[in-house]
Amino acid sequence: MPEYVIEARGLVKSYGETRAVQGVDLLVERGHVYGALGPNGSGKSTTVRMLLGLARPDAGEVKLFGQSLAHHGSALLKRVGSVIEAPAFIPYLSGRDNLRLLETYSPHNGEAGIAAALDRVYLTDAADRRFKTYSLGMKQRLGIAAAILHDPDLIVLDEPTNGLDPQGTREVRALIPELAAEGRTVVLCSHLLHEVEQVCDSVAIFQKGKIIAEGPTAQLVGEGARLEVQVSDPAAAETLLRASPWAADLSRQNGSLYIDGAGAQAAEINRLLASNGLYASVLRPLRHSLEDVFFELTGDETHA
Protein backbone atom coordinates (compact mmCIF):
# COMPACT_ATOMS: atom_id res chain seq x y z
CA MET A 1 0.00 0.00 0.00
CA PRO A 2 1.48 3.37 -0.95
CA GLU A 3 2.62 5.67 1.82
CA TYR A 4 1.09 9.10 1.46
CA VAL A 5 2.96 12.18 2.61
CA ILE A 6 -0.06 14.39 1.88
CA GLU A 7 -3.65 13.27 2.24
CA ALA A 8 -6.17 16.03 1.77
CA ARG A 9 -9.84 15.19 1.66
CA GLY A 10 -12.79 17.40 0.82
CA LEU A 11 -10.95 20.71 1.17
CA VAL A 12 -13.20 23.73 0.87
CA LYS A 13 -12.18 27.36 1.21
CA SER A 14 -14.19 30.49 0.52
CA TYR A 15 -13.26 34.16 0.64
CA GLY A 16 -16.53 35.98 1.03
CA GLU A 17 -18.71 35.00 -1.92
CA THR A 18 -15.82 33.47 -3.82
CA ARG A 19 -15.32 29.73 -3.47
CA ALA A 20 -11.58 29.43 -3.98
CA VAL A 21 -11.40 25.68 -3.37
CA GLN A 22 -14.37 23.33 -3.77
CA GLY A 23 -13.90 19.83 -2.43
CA VAL A 24 -10.31 19.10 -3.36
CA ASP A 25 -8.92 15.63 -2.62
CA LEU A 26 -5.19 15.20 -2.92
CA LEU A 27 -2.96 12.19 -2.37
CA VAL A 28 0.79 12.55 -2.74
CA GLU A 29 3.02 9.52 -2.39
CA ARG A 30 6.35 9.58 -0.60
CA GLY A 31 9.31 10.29 -2.85
CA HIS A 32 7.18 11.58 -5.71
CA VAL A 33 7.42 14.90 -7.51
CA TYR A 34 3.83 16.03 -7.67
CA GLY A 35 2.73 18.85 -9.91
CA ALA A 36 -0.18 21.15 -9.22
CA LEU A 37 -1.03 22.72 -12.52
CA GLY A 38 -3.55 25.39 -13.20
CA PRO A 39 -4.07 28.98 -14.22
CA ASN A 40 -4.04 31.86 -11.77
CA GLY A 41 -7.07 31.71 -9.52
CA SER A 42 -7.66 28.00 -10.09
CA GLY A 43 -7.25 27.23 -6.39
CA LYS A 44 -3.86 25.55 -6.38
CA SER A 45 -2.12 28.19 -4.24
CA THR A 46 -5.02 28.30 -1.77
CA THR A 47 -4.86 24.51 -1.54
CA VAL A 48 -1.13 24.70 -0.86
CA ARG A 49 -1.69 27.33 1.83
CA MET A 50 -4.11 24.99 3.53
CA LEU A 51 -1.54 22.18 3.34
CA LEU A 52 0.98 24.47 5.07
CA GLY A 53 -1.34 25.70 7.82
CA LEU A 54 -1.39 29.25 6.47
CA ALA A 55 -5.09 29.14 5.64
CA ARG A 56 -7.74 27.30 7.63
CA PRO A 57 -10.03 25.11 5.51
CA ASP A 58 -13.75 25.78 5.86
CA ALA A 59 -14.28 22.05 5.48
CA GLY A 60 -12.17 18.98 4.91
CA GLU A 61 -9.07 17.57 6.48
CA VAL A 62 -5.35 17.66 5.79
CA LYS A 63 -3.02 14.90 6.90
CA LEU A 64 0.73 15.18 6.55
CA PHE A 65 2.86 12.08 7.09
CA GLY A 66 -0.28 10.26 8.17
CA GLN A 67 -1.19 12.67 10.97
CA SER A 68 -3.79 15.39 11.18
CA LEU A 69 -2.44 18.87 10.50
CA ALA A 70 -5.15 20.38 12.69
CA HIS A 71 -3.93 18.42 15.72
CA HIS A 72 -0.18 18.12 15.17
CA GLY A 73 0.44 21.18 12.98
CA SER A 74 3.63 22.46 14.53
CA ALA A 75 5.43 19.11 14.69
CA LEU A 76 4.39 18.15 11.16
CA LEU A 77 5.28 21.48 9.57
CA LYS A 78 8.81 21.23 10.96
CA ARG A 79 9.29 18.48 8.37
CA VAL A 80 8.15 20.73 5.52
CA GLY A 81 10.09 23.32 3.52
CA SER A 82 8.31 25.70 1.21
CA VAL A 83 8.46 28.67 -1.07
CA ILE A 84 5.01 30.17 -1.46
CA GLU A 85 4.48 32.70 -4.24
CA ALA A 86 7.42 35.12 -4.21
CA PRO A 87 10.08 34.35 -1.61
CA ALA A 88 9.43 36.21 1.64
CA PHE A 89 12.38 37.44 3.68
CA ILE A 90 13.33 40.35 5.86
CA PRO A 91 14.68 43.01 3.50
CA TYR A 92 17.17 44.60 5.88
CA LEU A 93 18.92 41.31 6.64
CA SER A 94 21.46 39.68 4.37
CA GLY A 95 20.65 36.37 2.70
CA ARG A 96 22.85 34.59 5.22
CA ASP A 97 21.25 36.39 8.19
CA ASN A 98 17.79 35.50 6.91
CA LEU A 99 18.80 31.86 6.97
CA ARG A 100 20.37 32.38 10.41
CA LEU A 101 17.04 33.73 11.58
CA LEU A 102 15.26 30.60 10.34
CA GLU A 103 17.92 28.48 12.03
CA THR A 104 17.19 30.35 15.26
CA TYR A 105 13.51 29.47 14.98
CA SER A 106 14.21 25.81 14.29
CA PRO A 107 17.86 24.86 14.76
CA HIS A 108 19.20 22.10 12.54
CA ASN A 109 22.73 22.12 11.13
CA GLY A 110 23.86 25.61 12.22
CA GLU A 111 26.34 27.60 10.17
CA ALA A 112 27.46 24.53 8.24
CA GLY A 113 23.88 23.88 7.11
CA ILE A 114 23.45 27.51 6.10
CA ALA A 115 26.66 27.45 4.05
CA ALA A 116 25.64 24.19 2.38
CA ALA A 117 22.16 25.49 1.49
CA LEU A 118 23.60 28.71 0.05
CA ASP A 119 26.15 26.73 -1.90
CA ARG A 120 23.51 24.43 -3.32
CA VAL A 121 21.65 27.35 -4.88
CA TYR A 122 24.84 29.11 -6.00
CA LEU A 123 24.34 32.06 -3.66
CA THR A 124 27.49 31.89 -1.55
CA ASP A 125 29.09 34.94 -3.16
CA ALA A 126 26.03 37.14 -2.55
CA ALA A 127 25.19 35.68 0.86
CA ASP A 128 26.23 38.74 2.82
CA ARG A 129 24.35 41.25 0.72
CA ARG A 130 21.04 42.58 2.00
CA PHE A 131 18.02 40.71 0.70
CA LYS A 132 16.48 43.90 -0.66
CA THR A 133 19.40 44.29 -3.07
CA TYR A 134 18.87 40.83 -4.60
CA SER A 135 17.52 40.30 -8.10
CA LEU A 136 14.29 38.33 -8.41
CA GLY A 137 16.24 35.26 -9.44
CA MET A 138 18.51 35.52 -6.38
CA LYS A 139 15.45 35.90 -4.17
CA GLN A 140 13.99 32.74 -5.66
CA ARG A 141 17.22 30.86 -5.04
CA LEU A 142 17.35 32.08 -1.44
CA GLY A 143 13.76 30.86 -1.06
CA ILE A 144 14.82 27.41 -2.23
CA ALA A 145 17.82 27.51 0.13
CA ALA A 146 15.45 28.28 3.01
CA ALA A 147 13.13 25.49 1.92
CA ILE A 148 15.90 22.88 2.08
CA LEU A 149 17.79 24.38 5.04
CA HIS A 150 16.29 22.12 7.69
CA ASP A 151 16.49 18.99 5.58
CA PRO A 152 12.71 18.57 5.22
CA ASP A 153 10.91 15.41 4.09
CA LEU A 154 8.39 17.40 2.06
CA ILE A 155 9.19 20.43 -0.08
CA VAL A 156 6.48 22.64 -1.54
CA LEU A 157 7.57 25.00 -4.28
CA ASP A 158 5.12 27.50 -5.69
CA GLU A 159 6.33 28.83 -9.05
CA PRO A 160 10.01 28.31 -8.17
CA THR A 161 11.37 29.39 -11.54
CA ASN A 162 9.59 32.75 -11.60
CA GLY A 163 12.08 35.46 -12.46
CA LEU A 164 14.98 33.09 -13.08
CA ASP A 165 17.13 33.41 -16.17
CA PRO A 166 17.36 30.35 -18.46
CA GLN A 167 20.46 29.10 -16.65
CA GLY A 168 18.80 29.51 -13.24
CA THR A 169 15.62 27.85 -14.51
CA ARG A 170 17.62 24.88 -15.74
CA GLU A 171 19.43 24.62 -12.39
CA VAL A 172 16.21 24.64 -10.40
CA ARG A 173 14.61 22.08 -12.69
CA ALA A 174 17.65 19.89 -12.23
CA LEU A 175 17.52 20.39 -8.48
CA ILE A 176 13.93 19.13 -8.12
CA PRO A 177 14.60 15.53 -9.24
CA GLU A 178 17.78 15.61 -7.11
CA LEU A 179 15.70 16.44 -4.06
CA ALA A 180 13.32 13.61 -4.89
CA ALA A 181 16.24 11.25 -5.39
CA GLU A 182 17.31 12.03 -1.83
CA GLY A 183 14.00 10.56 -0.67
CA ARG A 184 12.06 13.79 -0.31
CA THR A 185 8.62 14.43 -1.66
CA VAL A 186 8.27 17.55 -3.77
CA VAL A 187 5.08 19.40 -4.61
CA LEU A 188 5.55 21.81 -7.49
CA CYS A 189 2.90 24.40 -8.24
CA SER A 190 3.30 25.91 -11.62
CA HIS A 191 1.47 27.36 -14.54
CA LEU A 192 4.31 26.29 -16.84
CA LEU A 193 3.08 23.14 -18.50
CA HIS A 194 6.39 21.97 -19.89
CA GLU A 195 8.03 22.52 -16.50
CA VAL A 196 5.52 20.24 -14.79
CA GLU A 197 5.75 17.71 -17.58
CA GLN A 198 9.54 17.66 -17.34
CA VAL A 199 9.94 17.11 -13.64
CA CYS A 200 6.71 15.73 -12.15
CA ASP A 201 5.80 12.07 -11.70
CA SER A 202 2.16 12.90 -11.06
CA VAL A 203 0.00 15.87 -11.90
CA ALA A 204 -3.22 17.41 -10.69
CA ILE A 205 -4.88 19.89 -12.99
CA PHE A 206 -6.83 22.59 -11.15
CA GLN A 207 -9.65 24.61 -12.57
CA LYS A 208 -12.14 26.82 -10.75
CA GLY A 209 -11.21 25.46 -7.35
CA LYS A 210 -11.45 21.80 -8.34
CA ILE A 211 -9.11 19.10 -9.55
CA ILE A 212 -10.39 18.17 -12.97
CA ALA A 213 -7.76 15.54 -13.74
CA GLU A 214 -5.14 13.77 -11.73
CA GLY A 215 -2.72 10.93 -12.20
CA PRO A 216 0.77 9.91 -13.24
CA THR A 217 2.09 12.32 -15.83
CA ALA A 218 2.87 9.53 -18.28
CA GLN A 219 -0.63 8.14 -17.96
CA LEU A 220 -2.24 11.54 -18.27
CA VAL A 221 -0.42 12.40 -21.46
CA GLY A 222 -0.81 8.84 -22.76
CA GLU A 223 -4.49 8.50 -22.03
CA GLY A 224 -5.56 10.72 -24.84
CA ALA A 225 -2.96 9.46 -27.26
CA ARG A 226 -3.87 9.30 -30.91
CA LEU A 227 -3.08 6.27 -32.99
CA GLU A 228 -1.61 6.77 -36.42
CA VAL A 229 -2.26 3.98 -38.93
CA GLN A 230 -0.70 3.65 -42.37
CA VAL A 231 -1.75 0.85 -44.71
CA SER A 232 -1.30 0.20 -48.43
CA ASP A 233 -5.04 0.74 -49.02
CA PRO A 234 -6.20 3.51 -46.71
CA ALA A 235 -9.65 3.75 -48.34
CA ALA A 236 -10.40 0.10 -47.56
CA ALA A 237 -9.02 0.47 -44.06
CA GLU A 238 -11.19 3.54 -43.49
CA THR A 239 -14.28 1.68 -44.66
CA LEU A 240 -13.47 -1.17 -42.34
CA LEU A 241 -12.83 1.09 -39.34
CA ARG A 242 -15.97 3.11 -40.02
CA ALA A 243 -17.88 -0.05 -39.21
CA SER A 244 -15.89 -0.63 -35.96
CA PRO A 245 -16.27 0.82 -32.45
CA TRP A 246 -13.56 3.40 -33.34
CA ALA A 247 -15.62 4.98 -36.10
CA ALA A 248 -16.47 8.14 -34.16
CA ASP A 249 -12.81 8.96 -33.49
CA LEU A 250 -11.52 8.24 -36.97
CA SER A 251 -10.09 10.78 -39.38
CA ARG A 252 -7.95 10.61 -42.51
CA GLN A 253 -5.20 13.03 -43.43
CA ASN A 254 -2.57 12.78 -46.17
CA GLY A 255 -3.00 9.06 -46.63
CA SER A 256 -2.78 8.26 -42.92
CA LEU A 257 -5.62 7.31 -40.62
CA TYR A 258 -5.82 8.74 -37.12
CA ILE A 259 -7.91 7.35 -34.29
CA ASP A 260 -8.25 9.65 -31.27
CA GLY A 261 -7.89 8.05 -27.84
CA ALA A 262 -6.87 4.70 -29.24
CA GLY A 263 -3.18 4.84 -28.35
CA ALA A 264 -3.48 1.88 -26.03
CA GLN A 265 -5.53 -0.21 -28.44
CA ALA A 266 -3.03 -0.60 -31.27
CA ALA A 267 -2.93 -4.39 -30.99
CA GLU A 268 -6.70 -4.79 -31.33
CA ILE A 269 -6.85 -2.45 -34.31
CA ASN A 270 -3.94 -4.23 -35.95
CA ARG A 271 -5.71 -7.56 -35.44
CA LEU A 272 -8.88 -6.21 -37.06
CA LEU A 273 -6.98 -4.86 -40.07
CA ALA A 274 -4.91 -8.03 -40.52
CA SER A 275 -7.95 -10.29 -40.31
CA ASN A 276 -9.32 -8.34 -43.26
CA GLY A 277 -6.14 -8.58 -45.28
CA LEU A 278 -4.90 -5.08 -44.51
CA TYR A 279 -1.41 -5.00 -43.10
CA ALA A 280 -0.22 -1.88 -41.35
CA SER A 281 3.14 -0.44 -42.34
CA VAL A 282 2.94 2.14 -39.55
CA LEU A 283 1.00 1.77 -36.31
CA ARG A 284 2.09 4.20 -33.61
CA PRO A 285 0.54 6.09 -30.74
CA LEU A 286 1.10 9.84 -31.01
CA ARG A 287 1.83 11.04 -27.50
CA HIS A 288 0.04 14.21 -26.40
CA SER A 289 1.92 16.89 -24.59
CA LEU A 290 0.64 17.97 -21.19
CA GLU A 291 -0.29 21.20 -22.89
CA ASP A 292 -2.64 19.33 -25.23
CA VAL A 293 -4.19 17.53 -22.29
CA PHE A 294 -4.49 20.72 -20.27
CA PHE A 295 -6.28 22.66 -22.97
CA GLU A 296 -8.40 19.68 -23.88
CA LEU A 297 -9.59 19.53 -20.29
CA THR A 298 -9.90 23.20 -19.53
CA GLY A 299 -11.10 24.38 -22.91
CA ASP A 300 -10.58 28.02 -23.79
CA GLU A 301 -11.78 29.35 -20.46
CA THR A 302 -8.37 29.60 -18.90
CA HIS A 303 -4.87 30.66 -19.73
CA ALA A 304 -2.16 28.58 -18.14
Add this chain to the structure above:
Amino acid sequence: MRKALAAELFKTRNRRMTYVLLLAMAGLTALFYIVLWLRLRDGPSASVASQVRYAGLRSGMSFSHVVPYGLQLEHFFATLLCVVFTATMMGNEYDWRTAGLVVSRGVRRRDFLAAKVIVSVGFTVVLVAVGFVVALACSAWFSHLYHLPYGDFSIGRVGNAFASIGRTSFVIVPLVLMALLFATIWRSAGQAVGFSLGFFFMESIFTSLLDTAHGFLEKIPEAMINANAAAVMTANGVSGNEGQGGGPFSGGGASLPMWRGVSVLVLWLVVFLVIAFWRFERRDIQE
Protein backbone atom coordinates in the same frame (compact mmCIF):
# COMPACT_ATOMS: atom_id res chain seq x y z
CA MET B 1 9.06 29.84 22.95
CA ARG B 2 12.73 30.44 23.82
CA LYS B 3 13.69 30.02 20.16
CA ALA B 4 10.96 32.39 18.99
CA LEU B 5 12.16 34.96 21.50
CA ALA B 6 15.78 34.53 20.41
CA ALA B 7 14.69 34.98 16.79
CA GLU B 8 12.69 38.10 17.65
CA LEU B 9 15.68 39.57 19.48
CA PHE B 10 17.87 38.73 16.49
CA LYS B 11 15.52 40.72 14.26
CA THR B 12 15.34 43.60 16.73
CA ARG B 13 19.11 43.79 17.14
CA ASN B 14 19.65 43.82 13.39
CA ARG B 15 16.86 46.27 12.64
CA ARG B 16 17.99 49.82 12.00
CA MET B 17 14.70 51.24 13.22
CA THR B 18 15.44 49.99 16.74
CA TYR B 19 18.43 52.29 16.97
CA VAL B 20 16.72 55.13 15.13
CA LEU B 21 13.89 55.12 17.67
CA LEU B 22 16.27 54.97 20.63
CA LEU B 23 18.24 57.87 19.18
CA ALA B 24 15.01 59.74 18.53
CA MET B 25 14.04 59.27 22.17
CA ALA B 26 17.38 60.58 23.37
CA GLY B 27 17.28 63.45 20.88
CA LEU B 28 13.71 64.50 21.66
CA THR B 29 14.32 64.46 25.41
CA ALA B 30 17.50 66.51 24.99
CA LEU B 31 15.74 68.87 22.59
CA PHE B 32 12.94 69.46 25.06
CA TYR B 33 15.38 70.29 27.83
CA ILE B 34 17.28 72.61 25.48
CA VAL B 35 14.07 74.45 24.56
CA LEU B 36 13.27 74.86 28.25
CA TRP B 37 16.79 76.10 28.86
CA LEU B 38 16.42 78.70 26.11
CA ARG B 39 13.20 79.80 27.76
CA LEU B 40 14.87 79.99 31.19
CA ARG B 41 17.85 81.88 29.84
CA ASP B 42 15.61 84.84 28.96
CA GLY B 43 14.39 85.10 32.56
CA PRO B 44 10.86 85.99 33.73
CA SER B 45 8.95 89.13 32.85
CA ALA B 46 7.94 91.61 35.52
CA SER B 47 4.54 90.04 36.23
CA VAL B 48 4.07 87.92 39.34
CA ALA B 49 2.47 85.11 37.34
CA SER B 50 5.47 84.95 35.03
CA GLN B 51 7.84 84.84 37.97
CA VAL B 52 5.88 82.00 39.57
CA ARG B 53 5.91 80.06 36.30
CA TYR B 54 9.62 80.72 35.89
CA ALA B 55 10.35 79.44 39.39
CA GLY B 56 8.24 76.34 38.73
CA LEU B 57 10.06 75.68 35.48
CA ARG B 58 13.50 76.03 37.11
CA SER B 59 12.45 73.73 39.91
CA GLY B 60 11.11 71.13 37.46
CA MET B 61 14.32 71.12 35.48
CA SER B 62 16.52 70.55 38.48
CA PHE B 63 18.23 67.23 39.10
CA SER B 64 16.24 66.82 42.31
CA HIS B 65 13.00 66.67 40.28
CA VAL B 66 14.22 64.63 37.37
CA VAL B 67 12.22 61.54 38.30
CA PRO B 68 8.74 63.02 38.12
CA TYR B 69 9.32 65.70 35.48
CA GLY B 70 11.79 63.86 33.29
CA LEU B 71 9.57 60.81 33.10
CA GLN B 72 6.47 62.91 32.65
CA LEU B 73 8.05 64.52 29.64
CA GLU B 74 9.19 61.15 28.31
CA HIS B 75 5.81 59.51 28.61
CA PHE B 76 4.52 61.39 25.59
CA PHE B 77 7.51 60.77 23.31
CA ALA B 78 7.98 57.19 24.44
CA THR B 79 4.35 56.35 23.66
CA LEU B 80 4.70 57.65 20.11
CA LEU B 81 7.94 55.80 19.48
CA CYS B 82 6.92 52.52 21.12
CA VAL B 83 3.67 52.40 19.15
CA VAL B 84 5.64 52.87 15.92
CA PHE B 85 8.11 50.17 16.97
CA THR B 86 5.48 47.58 17.84
CA ALA B 87 3.08 48.24 14.98
CA THR B 88 5.88 47.97 12.42
CA MET B 89 7.35 44.92 14.13
CA MET B 90 4.08 43.03 13.63
CA GLY B 91 2.72 44.75 10.53
CA ASN B 92 5.92 44.30 8.56
CA GLU B 93 5.70 40.54 9.06
CA TYR B 94 2.52 40.69 6.99
CA ASP B 95 3.83 43.26 4.52
CA TRP B 96 6.94 41.16 3.87
CA ARG B 97 4.95 37.89 4.21
CA THR B 98 7.54 36.60 6.66
CA ALA B 99 4.81 35.61 9.14
CA GLY B 100 3.75 32.95 6.65
CA LEU B 101 7.34 31.83 6.14
CA VAL B 102 7.79 31.26 9.86
CA VAL B 103 4.41 29.67 10.59
CA SER B 104 4.74 27.30 7.62
CA ARG B 105 7.97 25.99 9.20
CA GLY B 106 6.17 24.78 12.29
CA VAL B 107 6.73 27.74 14.61
CA ARG B 108 3.69 27.91 16.88
CA ARG B 109 1.62 31.01 16.27
CA ARG B 110 1.28 31.72 19.98
CA ASP B 111 5.08 31.54 20.40
CA PHE B 112 5.57 33.88 17.47
CA LEU B 113 3.16 36.45 18.92
CA ALA B 114 4.26 36.01 22.54
CA ALA B 115 7.86 36.73 21.52
CA LYS B 116 6.67 39.96 19.95
CA VAL B 117 4.76 40.94 23.08
CA ILE B 118 7.83 40.33 25.26
CA VAL B 119 10.15 42.25 22.95
CA SER B 120 7.68 45.15 22.69
CA VAL B 121 7.40 45.45 26.45
CA GLY B 122 11.18 45.10 26.84
CA PHE B 123 11.78 47.75 24.22
CA THR B 124 9.36 50.10 26.02
CA VAL B 125 11.35 49.76 29.25
CA VAL B 126 14.67 50.26 27.44
CA LEU B 127 13.35 53.29 25.57
CA VAL B 128 12.04 54.90 28.75
CA ALA B 129 15.36 54.14 30.48
CA VAL B 130 17.35 55.69 27.62
CA GLY B 131 15.20 58.82 27.76
CA PHE B 132 15.61 58.94 31.50
CA VAL B 133 19.41 58.76 31.27
CA VAL B 134 19.33 61.73 28.89
CA ALA B 135 16.98 63.56 31.25
CA LEU B 136 19.39 62.83 34.12
CA ALA B 137 22.28 64.29 32.16
CA CYS B 138 20.33 67.37 31.07
CA SER B 139 18.94 68.09 34.53
CA ALA B 140 22.39 67.63 36.11
CA TRP B 141 23.73 70.17 33.66
CA PHE B 142 20.94 72.63 34.51
CA SER B 143 21.46 72.11 38.22
CA HIS B 144 25.14 72.85 37.73
CA LEU B 145 24.41 75.87 35.53
CA TYR B 146 21.80 77.47 37.78
CA HIS B 147 22.96 76.11 41.13
CA LEU B 148 19.76 74.15 41.56
CA PRO B 149 19.42 71.37 44.16
CA TYR B 150 20.58 67.87 43.25
CA GLY B 151 18.61 66.21 46.01
CA ASP B 152 19.96 63.35 48.05
CA PHE B 153 21.57 60.21 46.65
CA SER B 154 19.93 57.70 48.93
CA ILE B 155 19.11 54.11 48.01
CA GLY B 156 15.46 55.00 48.49
CA ARG B 157 15.68 57.65 45.79
CA VAL B 158 17.43 55.29 43.40
CA GLY B 159 14.77 52.67 44.10
CA ASN B 160 12.07 55.22 43.46
CA ALA B 161 13.71 56.12 40.15
CA PHE B 162 13.62 52.49 39.03
CA ALA B 163 10.04 52.11 40.22
CA SER B 164 9.08 55.27 38.35
CA ILE B 165 10.68 53.97 35.16
CA GLY B 166 8.61 50.82 35.66
CA ARG B 167 5.40 52.82 36.22
CA THR B 168 6.03 55.00 33.18
CA SER B 169 6.69 51.95 31.03
CA PHE B 170 3.59 50.26 32.42
CA VAL B 171 1.26 53.09 31.44
CA ILE B 172 2.68 53.05 27.90
CA VAL B 173 2.20 49.31 27.41
CA PRO B 174 -1.60 49.37 26.85
CA LEU B 175 -1.17 51.55 23.77
CA VAL B 176 1.75 49.39 22.64
CA LEU B 177 -0.43 46.29 22.84
CA MET B 178 -3.25 48.14 21.14
CA ALA B 179 -0.86 48.75 18.25
CA LEU B 180 0.09 45.06 18.23
CA LEU B 181 -3.58 44.07 18.24
CA PHE B 182 -4.52 46.29 15.34
CA ALA B 183 -1.44 45.31 13.35
CA THR B 184 -2.61 41.72 13.81
CA ILE B 185 -6.20 42.45 12.90
CA TRP B 186 -5.49 44.64 9.90
CA ARG B 187 -2.27 42.89 8.89
CA SER B 188 -0.74 46.29 8.34
CA ALA B 189 1.75 48.48 10.18
CA GLY B 190 0.46 51.79 8.87
CA GLN B 191 -3.13 51.32 9.96
CA ALA B 192 -2.07 50.13 13.40
CA VAL B 193 0.17 53.15 13.94
CA GLY B 194 -2.55 55.48 12.71
CA PHE B 195 -5.27 54.01 14.87
CA SER B 196 -3.21 53.72 18.06
CA LEU B 197 -1.73 57.19 17.87
CA GLY B 198 -5.09 58.57 16.81
CA PHE B 199 -6.58 57.00 19.90
CA PHE B 200 -3.75 58.39 22.03
CA PHE B 201 -4.41 61.92 20.81
CA MET B 202 -8.18 61.80 20.50
CA GLU B 203 -9.04 60.03 23.72
CA SER B 204 -8.21 63.06 25.85
CA ILE B 205 -10.34 65.32 23.68
CA PHE B 206 -13.40 63.11 23.97
CA THR B 207 -12.95 62.33 27.63
CA SER B 208 -12.52 66.00 28.50
CA LEU B 209 -15.87 66.63 26.76
CA LEU B 210 -17.42 63.79 28.74
CA ASP B 211 -16.10 65.26 31.99
CA THR B 212 -18.77 67.90 31.70
CA ALA B 213 -21.53 65.36 31.13
CA HIS B 214 -23.75 63.79 33.74
CA GLY B 215 -24.73 60.26 34.64
CA PHE B 216 -22.86 57.27 33.19
CA LEU B 217 -21.25 59.42 30.48
CA GLU B 218 -19.33 61.20 33.19
CA LYS B 219 -17.87 57.86 34.33
CA ILE B 220 -16.60 56.77 30.89
CA PRO B 221 -13.23 58.58 31.14
CA GLU B 222 -12.48 56.66 34.34
CA ALA B 223 -12.64 53.42 32.40
CA MET B 224 -10.37 54.62 29.62
CA ILE B 225 -6.58 54.56 29.37
CA ASN B 226 -5.50 58.18 29.85
CA ALA B 227 -7.16 58.91 33.17
CA ASN B 228 -5.88 55.68 34.68
CA ALA B 229 -2.40 56.24 33.29
CA ALA B 230 -2.47 59.64 34.97
CA ALA B 231 -3.48 57.99 38.24
CA VAL B 232 -0.50 55.66 38.05
CA MET B 233 1.91 58.42 37.06
CA THR B 234 1.05 60.47 40.18
CA ALA B 235 3.02 57.90 42.13
CA ASN B 236 6.15 59.18 40.36
CA GLY B 237 5.87 62.29 42.50
CA VAL B 238 4.06 64.79 40.34
CA SER B 239 0.83 66.03 41.83
CA GLY B 240 -2.26 67.84 40.67
CA ASN B 241 -2.36 69.01 37.08
CA GLU B 242 1.37 68.44 36.81
CA GLY B 243 0.65 64.78 37.23
CA GLN B 244 -1.15 64.34 33.97
CA GLY B 245 0.04 60.96 32.94
CA GLY B 246 -2.36 60.48 30.10
CA GLY B 247 -2.43 61.70 26.55
CA PRO B 248 -1.03 64.90 25.23
CA PHE B 249 -4.04 67.01 26.14
CA SER B 250 -5.02 65.05 29.18
CA GLY B 251 -6.58 66.53 32.22
CA GLY B 252 -7.79 64.79 35.31
CA GLY B 253 -7.11 61.26 36.37
CA ALA B 254 -4.77 62.25 39.13
CA SER B 255 -7.72 62.11 41.52
CA LEU B 256 -8.28 58.39 40.87
CA PRO B 257 -6.61 56.01 43.32
CA MET B 258 -3.53 54.28 42.00
CA TRP B 259 -4.83 50.75 42.61
CA ARG B 260 -7.75 51.58 40.41
CA GLY B 261 -5.50 52.97 37.69
CA VAL B 262 -3.38 49.83 37.76
CA SER B 263 -6.44 47.56 37.71
CA VAL B 264 -8.07 49.26 34.74
CA LEU B 265 -4.83 49.34 32.75
CA VAL B 266 -4.23 45.65 33.49
CA LEU B 267 -7.74 44.95 32.31
CA TRP B 268 -7.04 46.76 29.04
CA LEU B 269 -3.77 44.85 28.65
CA VAL B 270 -5.56 41.54 29.10
CA VAL B 271 -8.31 42.49 26.65
CA PHE B 272 -5.81 43.53 23.97
CA LEU B 273 -3.71 40.41 24.48
CA VAL B 274 -6.62 37.98 24.49
CA ILE B 275 -8.11 39.41 21.30
CA ALA B 276 -4.71 39.54 19.58
CA PHE B 277 -3.87 35.91 20.41
CA TRP B 278 -7.36 34.67 19.63
CA ARG B 279 -7.35 36.43 16.27
CA PHE B 280 -3.83 35.41 15.32
CA GLU B 281 -4.43 31.76 16.24
CA ARG B 282 -7.57 31.43 14.17
CA ARG B 283 -7.22 33.53 11.11
CA ASP B 284 -5.43 32.88 7.84
CA ILE B 285 -1.89 34.22 7.73
CA GLN B 286 -2.17 34.84 4.01
CA GLU B 287 -5.20 35.12 1.85
